Amino acid sequence: MELETRLIPIMREGVDVVKMVFFQRLQTYLAGKYRDRNRQTINQLAGAIINDLFATHNPQEPFAGFVEQNRDGIAAEVNSLATALPELRGPLTDALRVQFLCDQQEGIDSTAMLTRARELNLLILERDVPLPKHFLDMVRTLGSALRFLESRDPTANQVTVH
Numbered sequence: 001m002e003l004e005t006r007l008i009p010i011m012r013e014g015v016d017v018v019k020m021v022f023f024q025r026l027q028t029y030l031a032g033k034y035r036d037r038n039r040q041t042i043n044q045l046a047g048a049i050i051n052d053l054f055a056t057h058n059p060q061e062p063f064a065g066f067v068e069q070n071r072d073g074i075a076a077e078v079n080s081l082a083t084a085l086p087e088l089r090g091p092l093t094d095a096l097r098v099q100f101l102c103d104q105q106e107g108i109d110s111t112a113m114l115t116r117a118r119e120l121n122l123l124i125l126e127r128d129v130p131l132p133k134h135f136l137d138m139v140r141t142l143g144s145a146l147r148f149l150e151s152r153d154p155t156a157n158q159v160t161v162h
Contacts, residue, residue: 007132008102014139015102018095019050021142025085026050030077048074053081053092053122054099055113082121091142092117093124098135 026046034042044066051057051067052074058064067074082089096117103110117123130138 017143094130
């Protein structure tokens with residue numbers, strides 16, 4: 001039980017790293033697609049897409065107002081993610097599944113999040129559910145490549161986010 005209690009926050013931190021990588025890639029993609037929009041709008045749109053996908057809505061202003069005003073555009077972008085950023089389907093599949101498993105351990109039902117991701121063709125169904133070590137290794141590789149993470153002992157079971 002103690003291992004489980006310590007592992008869940010580490011796994012959630014790994015999910016957050018995948019979200020940061022996804023955010024960075026979304027920014028680049030959206031900035032190229034919407035050249036007429038400023039950086040703040042691109043950042044808000046990328047954040048709203050991630051929040052929508054991971055079912056973590058932000059009720060605070062100005063975020064809630066942005067989502068309400070851009071609901072259709074956000075939905076269109078979420079619906080096109082599998083084809084727009086296919087290289088992220090693997091890490092997203094793993095992160096969504098890990099979030100689901102962490103939520104389940106904490107009594108939160110996030111089945112709808114996974115079902116929706118499957119309907120959006122984002123989940124790679126034949127991909128195995130990652131074991132904690134494999135997930136954290138993937139997170140370290142992604143995070144280190146984009147300089148989100150410190151270099152550290154690869155046998156350590158902790159992710160340190162910059």
